[in-house]
Amino acid sequence: MNPVSNDQRLGNSLQDQCVLLVGGSGGIGQAIAEALLAYPVRELIIASPKPAPLAGGLARASSETVDVADPASVRALAARIEAHDVGIVINCAGINGSCRVFSPDAQRLARREMDVNYFGLLNLAQVFGPVLRERGGGTFMTFLSFVSHVNLPLMATYSASKAAAHSLLQALRAELTPYGVVMCGVYPTAVDTEMTRDFDGPKESPSDLARVVIESLVAGAEDVYPGAAAAAHAGFVADPKATERAMAQSVRST
Numbered sequence: 001m002n003p004v005s006n007d008q009r010l011g012n013s014l015q016d017q018c019v020l021l022v023g024g025s026g027g028i029g030q031a032i033a034e035a036l037l038a039y040p041v042r043e044l045i046i047a048s049p050k051p052a053p054l055a056g057g058l059a060r061a062s063s064e065t066v067d068v069a070d071p072a073s074v075r076a077l078a079a080r081i082e083a084h085d086v087g088i089v090i091n092c093a094g095i096n097g098s099c100r101v102f103s104p105d106a107q108r109l110a111r112r113e114m115d116v117n118y119f120g121l122l123n124l125a126q127v128f129g130p131v132l133r134e135r136g137g138g139t140f141m142t143f144l145s146f147v148s149h150v151n152l153p154l155m156a157t158y159s160a161s162k163a164a165a166h167s168l169l170q171a172l173r174a175e176l177t178p179y180g181v182v183m184c185g186v187y188p189t190a191v192d193t194e195m196t197r198d199f200d201g202p203k204e205s206p207s208d209l210a211r212v213v214i215e216s217l218v219a220g221a222e223d224v225y226p227g228a229a230a231a232a233h234a235g236f237v238a239d240p241k242a243t244e245r246a247m248a249q250s251v252r253s254t
């Protein structure tokens with residue numbers, strides 16, 4: 001008997017799945033869509049504020065619109081795709097105002113970041129958590145950030161919204177794990193997308209990240225620290241205060 005290759009193993013686990021990819025028009029979302037369509041997933045539904053361009057795998061991919069900040073929009077999306085038996089939800093919707101605490105626009109941007117990054121997760125989870133629970137299990141993966149754990153003051157209000165979403169994910173996990181729903185958080189450092197256009201430091205490639213995402217889905221992981229995030233998180237766990245001081249340098253040096 002031939003040994004099963006890694007790609008076959010991943011394909012076997014994903015086949016017959018319908019995946020809902022929210023924020024699928026963004027840099028990370030597009031990379032995940034492309035990576036997923038390389039496997040025999042039954043269907044991929046890409047949901048974003050405007051209809052997403054559909055690249056490869058057209059027959060298995062479709063596009064929906066949603067505003068995650070609006071509970072009615074999320075409920076309407078769920079009603080439209082009810083018959084598709086979604087078993088995996090991946091939430092890549094997010095915004096980053098790159099806003100410091102004393103920026104003139106901080107109040108407005110902080111509220112908008114909370115609306116999308118925190119309430120967006122709450123809205124999606126309140127609708128799709130029960131959908132996954134009622135079907136007997138599934139996976140709900142959401143993109144958080146390394147800055148969920150420690151604030152980067154150059155993007156202070158974004159970090160706070162990601163910390164709130166991290167806390168919410170812990171409560172969602174307590175509620176849904178007993179029903180076979182894996183609640184997974186992904187905590188990357190910088191990834192090379194539109195969101196980090198003005199950031200000069202090292203960035204992960206979205207396609208490398210997408211590979212880790214698929215491995216993590218199949219493994220049933222709850223906490224994912226892809227690429228450089230693994231060492232960054234280990235450093236944070238070993239000495240949280242030293243990490244906080246290192247992050248503070250981001251504003252001292254500007």
Ligand SMILES: NC(=O)c1ccc[n+]([C@@H]2O[C@H](COP(=O)([O-])OP(=O)(O)OC[C@H]3O[C@@H](n4cnc5c(N)ncnc54)[C@H](OP(=O)(O)O)[C@@H]3O)[C@@H](O)[C@H]2O)c1
Nearest residue numbers: 023025026027028067068092093094143145190191193195
């Ligand atoms: N890039 C990084 O360095 C990095 C690092 C850590 C974590 N993350 C997180 O990873 C996720 C994906 O980021 P990305 O780099 O792919 O960013 P991106 O390229 O800016 O994509 C963000 C996606 O979110 C969508 N979106 C924004 N507001 C929305 C709303 N109200 N409802 C539904 N969708 C909405 C965007 O749609 P439109 O384009 O149509 O607005 C887009 O599809 C985000 O949660 C981000 O915070 C990113």
